[in-house]
Amino acid sequence: xxxxxxxxxxxxxxxxxxxxxxxxxxxxxxxxxxxxxxxxxxxxxxxxxxxxxxxxxxxxxxxxxxxxxxxxxxxxxxxxxxxxxxxxxxxxxxxxxxxxxxxxxxxxxxxxxxxxxxxxxxxxxxxxxxxxxxxxxxxxxxxxxxxxxxxxxxxxxxxxxxxxxxxxxxxxxxxxxxxxxxxxxxxxxxxxxxxxxxxxxxxxxxxxxxxxxxxxxxxxxxxxxxxxxxxxxxxxxxxxxxxxxxxxxxxxxxxxxxxxxxxxxxxxxxxxxxxxxxxxxxxxxxxxxxxxxxxxxxxxxxxxxxxxxxxxxxxxxxxxxxxxxxxxxxxxxxxxxxxxxxxxxxxxxxxxxxxxxxxxxxxxxxxxxxxxxxxxxxxxxxxxxxxxxxxxxxxxxxxxxxxxxxxxxxxxxxxxxxxxxxxxxxxxxxxxxxxxxxxxxxxxxxxxxxxxxxxxxxxxxxxxxxxxxxxxxxxxxxxxxxxxxxxxxxxxxxxxxxxxxxxxxxxxxxxxxxxxxxxxxxxxxxxxxxxxxxxxxxxxxxxxxxxxxxxxxxxxxxxxxxxxxxxxxxxxxxxxxxxxxxxxxxxxxxxxxxxxxxxxxxxxxxxxxxx
RNA sequence: GCCGCUGUGGCUAAGGGGUAUAGCGACGCCUUGGUAAGGCGUAGGUCGUGGGUUCGAUUCCCAUCAGCGGCUCCA
Numbered sequence: 001x002x003x004x005x006x007x008x009x010x011x012x013x014x015x016x017x018x019x020x021x022x023x024x025x026x027x028x029x030x031x032x033x034x035x036x037x038x039x040x041x042x043x044x045x046x047x048x049x050x051x052x053x054x055x056x057x058x059x060x061x062x063x064x065x066x067x068x069x070x071x072x073x074x075x076x077x078x079x080x081x082x083x084x085x086x087x088x089x090x091x092x093x094x095x096x097x098x099x100x101x102x103x104x105x106x107x108x109x110x111x112x113x114x115x116x117x118x119x120x121x122x123x124x125x126x127x128x129x130x131x132x133x134x135x136x137x138x139x140x141x142x143x144x145x146x147x148x149x150x151x152x153x154x155x156x157x158x159x160x161x162x163x164x165x166x167x168x169x170x171x172x173x174x175x176x177x178x179x180x181x182x183x184x185x186x187x188x189x190x191x192x193x194x195x196x197x198x199x200x201x202x203x204x205x206x207x208x209x210x211x212x213x214x215x216x217x218x219x220x221x222x223x224x225x226x227x228x229x230x231x232x233x234x235x236x237x238x239x240x241x242x243x244x245x246x247x248x249x250x251x252x253x254x255x256x257x258x259x260x261x262x263x264x265x266x267x268x269x270x271x272x273x274x275x276x277x278x279x280x281x282x283x284x285x286x287x288x289x290x291x292x293x294x295x296x297x298x299x300x301x302x303x304x305x306x307x308x309x310x311x312x313x314x315x316x317x318x319x320x321x322x323x324x325x326x327x328x329x330x331x332x333x334x335x336x337x338x339x340x341x342x343x344x345x346x347x348x349x350x351x352x353x354x355x356x357x358x359x360x361x362x363x364x365x366x367x368x369x370x371x372x373x374x375x376x377x378x379x380x381x382x383x384x385x386x387x388x389x390x391x392x393x394x395x396x397x398x399x400x401x402x403x404x405x406x407x408x409x410x411x412x413x414x415x416x417x418x419x420x421x422x423x424x425x426x427x428x429x430x431x432x433x434x435x436x437x438x439x440x441x442x443x444x445x446x447x448x449x450x451x452x453x454x455x456x457x458x459x460x461x462x463x464x465x466x467x468x469x470x471x472x473x474x475x476x477x478x479x480x481x482x483x484x485x486x487x488x489x490x491x492x493x494x495x496x497x498x499x500x501x502x503x504x505x506x507x508x509x510x511x512x513x514x515x516x517x518x519x520x521x522x523x524x525x526x527x528x529x530x531x532x533x534x535x536x537x538x539x540x541x542x543x544x545x546x547x548x549x550x551x552x553x554x555x556x557x558x559x560x561x562x563x564x565x566x567x568x569x570x571x572x573x574x575x576x577x578x579x580x581x582x583x584x585x586x587x588x589x590x591x592x593x594x595x596x597x598x599x600x601x602x603x604x605x606x607x608x609x610x611x
Numbered sequence: 612g613c614c615g616c617u618g619u620g621g622c623u624a625a626g627g628g629g630u631a632u633a634g635c636g637a638c639g640c641c642u643u644g645g646u647a648a649g650g651c652g653u654a655g656g657u658c659g660u661g662g663g664u665u666c667g668a669u670u671c672c673c674a675u676c677a678g679c680g681g682c683u684c685c686a
C-alpha cells in the first residue's frame with residue numbers, strides 16, 4: 001500500500017461522479033471538510049489483498065505517530081488510485097480503508113474518510129513545513145503462522161522416568177538454563193557484551209560491512225582456524241567407520257523443482273533468495289538439497305548401505321537482522337553436513353547412536369560438555385525412539401530435556417537432538433546436532449534396491465558433528481574466555497593455533513640463526529614465525545603473548561651456546577627449558593591426528609603489516 | 612523485525628556550538644637490549660552518512676546506516 005501524507009491547514013472535497021467501482025454512500029458523505037488535518041492519500045495495491053490486517057495495522061500505527069509528530073489535530077483518509085499502477089481489487093481497498101478508519105478511531109483520534117471510487121474535486125492547503133509532505137510504502141508484516149498447538153516439555157531421566165520440568169531438580173547448570181530458556185521462556189541469566197568478541201577481533205574474525213547483514217570475513221588467523229576446522233570436520237566423518245562419499249555442490253537451487261520447493265516450505269520464513277530476473281533461486285540452508293539431488297540419481301543396492309554423503313556446505317539463512325551474532329548466528333554459515341542413508345529403523349538407531357558418540361567425543365576433546373535437548377515431531381515419534389534416547393542418556397550419564405512439538409505439523413524429521421553447551425554468558429548454545437529424517441528420501445526420489453530387487457526409501461540421518469564451522473570456532477573462543485576467568489591465559493589447542501612457535505632473536509646478531517632454526521621447524525610442518533624487528537626483548541615477548549603463540553622463545557648467546565631454549569609454554573603459563581628437538585616432539589604429540597596447514601601470514605614480523 | 616544504547620585518526624578512548632585531545636600502533640633517529648611497553652621526534656582525523664537549525668555544528672534537531680545489548684525469532 002502506498003500513501004502520501006500532507007499536513008494541511010484545511011482539506012475540502014466533493015464527490016462529483018461515480019466511476020464503475022464506486023461504493024454506495026449516503027448523500028451527506030458526498031463532501032467533507034477538515035481543518036488542521038493530516039490528509040492521507042492512499043493507494044491499496046494487489047500485494048496487500050491477502051494481508052489487509054497486517055498492512056492496515058502497520059499503516060494506522062504510522063499515521064497516528066505522524067499525526068503526533070507534526071502536530072495535526074485530525075486525520076482524513078483519502079482513497080487515491082494514482083500512487084501505483086498495481087491496484088488492489090476495489091473490495092479489498094474498501095475493506096482496507098474501513099479497517100484503518102476503525103483502528104484509528106479506536107485509538108481515540110478524530111478521523112474521516114472520503115468515498116472510494118468517485119471522481120472527486122478537492123481543495124487542499126498544505127502547511128509546507130519540512131514534515132508536511134511524506135510518502136510511505138507499507139508492506140505489512142509477514143503473516144504470522146497460525147497459533148500452534150501445545151509444546152510439551154519434560155525431562156527424561158536415565159532410568160526412563162519422565163519428570164515434569166517443575167519437579168526436576170539438581171540438574172546440571174546447562175540443563176537448568178536450558179529448561180528456563182526453552183521450556184519456560186525465562187529471560188537470560190546475564191547480559192552485557194560477551195567477551196569472545198574481543199578474541200574475534202584479535203584473530204581477525206569480523207562482520208563484512210560491504211555485504212548483507214550477518215556475513216563474516218576472516219583475516220589470516222581466523223582464516224587459518226576456519227580452514228583447519230573445515231579439514232578436521234571432514235576427517236571426523238571420514239574416520240567414523242561409515243562409508244563416506246565426499247561431494248561438492250552449489251549453493252542455489254530453483255524453486256521450480258517441486259522437491260526443492262516443498263523442502264523449502266518446511267524450512268519456513270528464513271529462506272534467502274536470489275532473483276535473476278527470469279528465475280527465482282533459494283540459497284541452500286544446509287547441504288540437504290545438493291546431496292539429495294545428487295544421490296537420487298545413484299543406483300544403490302542394500303549391499304552398499306548404509307553410507308554417508310558429506311560436504312562442508314556454505315549455507316544461507318535469512319536470520320532477523322537484530323539477531324545475528326558473530327560466529328554463532330550468521331546469515332552465511334558453513335555446515336559440515338553429513339547425511340547417512342540407512343535401511344531400517346534399528347539401523348538408523350545404531351548409526352544415530354554412533355554419531356551421538358562422535359558428537360560427545362568432539363566436545364570433550366576441547367574440554368567442554370553437552371546437555372541434550374531432544375525434539376520429537378509428535379508423541380508417536382517420542383514413543384518410537386524413546387528407548388534409543390534413554391540409552392544415550394545412560395551412555396552419557398545425563399538426563400535429557402524432551403520437547404514434543406504440537407501434533408499435526410509436518411516436519412521432515414522425527415527425532416532431532418540439539419547438543420547444547422553453557423557459554424560464558426551462562427546461556428545454553430546449540431553446537432552439534434543429529435536428526436532422523438523419514439520424509440526427504442521420498443520427496444527427492446532416493447531409493448535403494450533390497451534383496452528382491454524392490455526399491456525402498458532409505459531413512460536419512462542428518463548430522464553436524466561439530467556444529468557449523470563458525471559455531472565450533474565460537475566454542476573454542478568461548479572456552480578460551482572461560483580459561484581467562486580462572487586466571488590463566490586463554491589459549492587455543494596447538495593444532496589450531498594460528499602461530500605455534502615464535503622465535504625472538506635477542507639482537508640483530510641472532511636473526512639469521514633464528515631464521516635457520518625456523519626453517520627447520522617449518523620443514524616439520526610447524527607454524528613458526530621470527531620476530532626480526534629491532535624491538536627490545538621485552539617488547540617482542542609482550543607481542544608474542546598478545547599474539548597467543550603457543551610456544552615462544554628468545555634466541556641469544558645462551559641458547560646458541562647451550563643448545564637449550566627457554567620456551568614460554570602458553571598452555572602452562574610458564575617457561576620450560578627444552579631443546580629444539582624436544583619442542584618439536586612436544587608439538588607433534590599435541591597435534592597428532594589433527595589437520596596441518598602452513599602459516600597464513602609472513603613468517604618474519606618485519607614483513608607483516610597491521611590488519 | 613521491535614525497543615534501548617553507541618558510532619571521534621589503524622586500535623582504545625576523552626571532549627564538546629567557533630574545524631579537536633591522549634595513549635597504543637605506524638614511520639624516522641638514538642638505544643643492541645635477557646622475558647608483558649627504552650628514549651626523542653614525525654605523520655595521520657573534519658568527529659558513521661544525509662538533511663535541518665545557526666553568522667558558524669563534530670557538538671543541537673530529524674532521518675538514515677552500522678555495531679552492541681534486550682525482546683521476538685531460531686522448520
